[in-house]
Amino acid sequence: MIIGGAITAVFMAANVYLGLKTGMTFSSSIPAAIISLSILRAMGSSGILENNIIQTQASAGGTLCNVILVLPGLLMIGFWQSFPLWQTMAVCLVGGILGVAYSVPLRRVMVVGSDLPFPEGVAAGEVLRAGHRDEASGDGEGNESGLRELGISAAAAAALNLLTNGFKLLPDKLAGSLTYGHAVFQMGGSLSLALIGAGYLVRVGACLALILGLFIAWGVAVPVLMTMGPPPGDLVTAADAVWSEKVRLIGAGIIASGGLWTVITLVKPMVDSVRLAWKASRERNEGCVPRHEQDFPMAWVAGAIALLTLLTAALLAWFVSGAQFGPGLFWLVPAVTLLTVLLGLLMASACGYMAALLGSSCSPISGIGILSTILIAAGFGFVFPMGRGEDGRFAVALTLFIASIVVTVSSIANDNLQDLKTGSMVGAAPWRQQAALAIGVVVGAVTIAPVLQLIYSNYGFTGSLPHPGMPAQNAMPAPQAALMTQIANGIIHHELPWSMIYIGAALGVVLVVLETLLRRKGHSFPALTVGIGIYLPYEVSLTIAIGGVIGWFAERAVAKTTADSNASAKADVAATVRRRGVLIASGFLVGESVTGVLLAASDALGGQSGSLAFPGYAQSYLSTAIAGVVFACALAAFYRSAARLS
Numbered sequence: 001m002i003i004g005g006a007i008t009a010v011f012m013a014a015n016v017y018l019g020l021k022t023g024m025t026f027s028s029s030i031p032a033a034i035i036s037l038s039i040l041r042a043m044g045s046s047g048i049l050e051n052n053i054i055q056t057q058a059s060a061g062g063t064l065c066n067v068i069l070v071l072p073g074l075l076m077i078g079f080w081q082s083f084p085l086w087q088t089m090a091v092c093l094v095g096g097i098l099g100v101a102y103s104v105p106l107r108r109v110m111v112v113g114s115d116l117p118f119p120e121g122v123a124a125g126e127v128l129r130a131g132h133r134d135e136a137s138g139d140g141e142g143n144e145s146g147l148r149e150l151g152i153s154a155a156a157a158a159a160l161n162l163l164t165n166g167f168k169l170l171p172d173k174l175a176g177s178l179t180y181g182h183a184v185f186q187m188g189g190s191l192s193l194a195l196i197g198a199g200y201l202v203r204v205g206a207c208l209a210l211i212l213g214l215f216i217a218w219g220v221a222v223p224v225l226m227t228m229g230p231p232p233g234d235l236v237t238a239a240d241a242v243w244s245e246k247v248r249l250i251g252a253g254i255i256a257s258g259g260l261w262t263v264i265t266l267v268k269p270m271v272d273s274v275r276l277a278w279k280a281s282r283e284r285n286e287g288c289v290p291r292h293e294q295d296f297p298m299a300w301v302a303g304a305i306a307l308l309t310l311l312t313a314a315l316l317a318w319f320v321s322g323a324q325f326g327p328g329l330f331w332l333v334p335a336v337t338l339l340t341v342l343l344g345l346l347m348a349s350a351c352g353y354m355a356a357l358l359g360s361s362c363s364p365i366s367g368i369g370i371l372s373t374i375l376i377a378a379g380f381g382f383v384f385p386m387g388r389g390e391d392g393r394f395a396v397a398l399t400l401f402i403a404s405i406v407v408t409v410s411s412i413a414n415d416n417l418q419d420l421k422t423g424s425m426v427g428a429a430p431w432r433q434q435a436a437l438a439i440g441v442v443v444g445a446v447t448i449a450p451v452l453q454l455i456y457s458n459y460g461f462t463g464s465l466p467h468p469g470m471p472a473q474n475a476m477p478a479p480q481a482a483l484m485t486q487i488a489n490g491i492i493h494h495e496l497p498w499s500m501i502y503i504g505a506a507l508g509v510v511l512v513v514l515e516t517l518l519r520r521k522g523h524s525f526p527a528l529t530v531g532i533g534i535y536l537p538y539e540v541s542l543t544i545a546i547g548g549v550i551g552w553f554a555e556r557a558v559a560k561t562t563a564d565s566n567a568s569a570k571a572d573v574a575a576t577v578r579r580r581g582v583l584i585a586s587g588f589l590v591g592e593s594v595t596g597v598l599l600a601a602s603d604a605l606g607g608q609s610g611s612l613a614f615p616g617y618a619q620s621y622l623s624t625a626i627a628g629v630v631f632a633c634a635l636a637a638f639y640r641s642a643a644r645l646s
Helices: 002-022 029-042 048-062 064-069 085-112 119-130 140-166 193-228 235-285 298-323 326-358 365-383 390-426 430-459 479-492 498-520 527-535 538-561 567-606 621-643
Strands: 173-180 183-190
Touching: 002 029, 002 048, 002 064, 002 430, 029 048, 029 119, 029 390, 029 567, 048 119, 048 390, 048 430, 064 085, 064 365, 064 390, 064 430, 064 479, 085 298, 085 326, 085 390, 085 430, 119 140, 119 193, 119 390, 119 567, 140 193, 140 567, 140 621, 173 235, 173 538, 173 621, 183 193, 183 235, 183 538, 193 235, 193 527, 193 538, 193 567, 193 621, 235 365, 235 498, 235 527, 298 326, 298 390, 326 365, 326 390, 365 390, 365 479, 390 430, 390 479, 498 527, 538 567, 538 621, 567 621
Parallel strands: none
Antiparallel strands: 173 183
């Protein structure tokens, strides 16, 4: 618990700084597993279950920080002048523990009762397996070999990340654009081996869906919108703005339709899961449930949700108490409490499903935040009218505050499901993991509030500087929070381009029908992932897709080589090859995540972004050519290793 708490606090601070600066965070689960392996071995004890508990607890440091996707908006609109310590802690604490509680029944639906890939959960499990010798089965040599492959791939990813994002000797992506009249087509890929590894882990079905989303966004929507209303100025910059402000809302609409369909399909399994969970609770009291199936008793979970609902009501009443809302306060607090708790459950289910497909790092938590912001702000428009004065600002502030709680609930439920998948691979007791993550939430909540205030006091946010005369160019952009604020303002003040969301919702219905038809034929094509492909930056979507395609070609090569073998031999070879590929892909995630922590710490200590950079190198044609060759060689080596039979 002490080691896990220390890792949680460090990763939390690093993620908060990185997220406010770049808009991106990293999953701390896998690097925490690596660090715990090293620490416990140095202490003379390295049990796999102890490492799993540390990794589970520390994973809160990579997910609880997602509150920064929304909460800074309260300062951007001037509703807060600084981060209130206790309210900020309460948002993280109440939302985080509620997310843990929701993950208990969801475990039986998504982890036990499905074949969802859970890429980062599997990766973390392979890290733990590779780091331990199985003396009983004599598998020590295989584990040592796996750890070596993991280490080599992690070193390669770390080296490339240092060259691109650390020293800036190479560009971090290769991208280009093509203009035809006013239409702009952009394409490119990120030089990230972690994204390649994520693509390999999620497999080719989800990757093809990402490519379709990418084509819809940059092959159709952006060029058409640019042609319909060409803005002044640079076309490429304008195309980026069109994608960010309009086309991403199409992705949000698809996510809305797909998420709604996902929740509908999960209703019966969730009801069955709750029923089985109650049954398991009774059987547990009789000593009939094995340890690796023991969740928290459902009576405890129900009681915790009821208590947390009351605490949510108290927190919301605290927030709105200074708004001088008048007699409407009596009904407002119960209404928004019910909205927060139910929307949190809805989004936790949808977000957990998306994380199961793409992993926590690539799961669009900010997309969930956007969808929540849209639903909450639209709901306020039906409940009571809002003006453009102080009432309008209060409506925007309350929307962002509720959305921050929902995002926290969804993030932690998302993360805990990945951890529970890891635990199922190593024989952990689920209730112990759920308790460990709850402790991680407490540590993270205590850490995040002072860190947020420290960063805001030293840098400020774009459009919100705490002290007069501060240099605006050094302000933290907090891009997602700015986008959520823009959306909330747009809805409250009737300025949001709803047509984009309607188009996405209609397209989502078509994609859900397509997914259902393909599933009947045994093919995987998750409709939600198409929306993710639209929403994520094109270089991220394309790079993930490349990883999945490499895995598909590697599996075909193995199948062709073993075509003359019997079925049992084919299955054994395929399992061995797949395990090696998963280890290498996991190493890519490990290497980039660990260097991400180090780079964030370096920037924080140096007081500036890119503190290790060598200026000018990444902009040259030579460095771009070298980057392309290096990345191509890395992909070729990955393919050869993933397709090697022994």
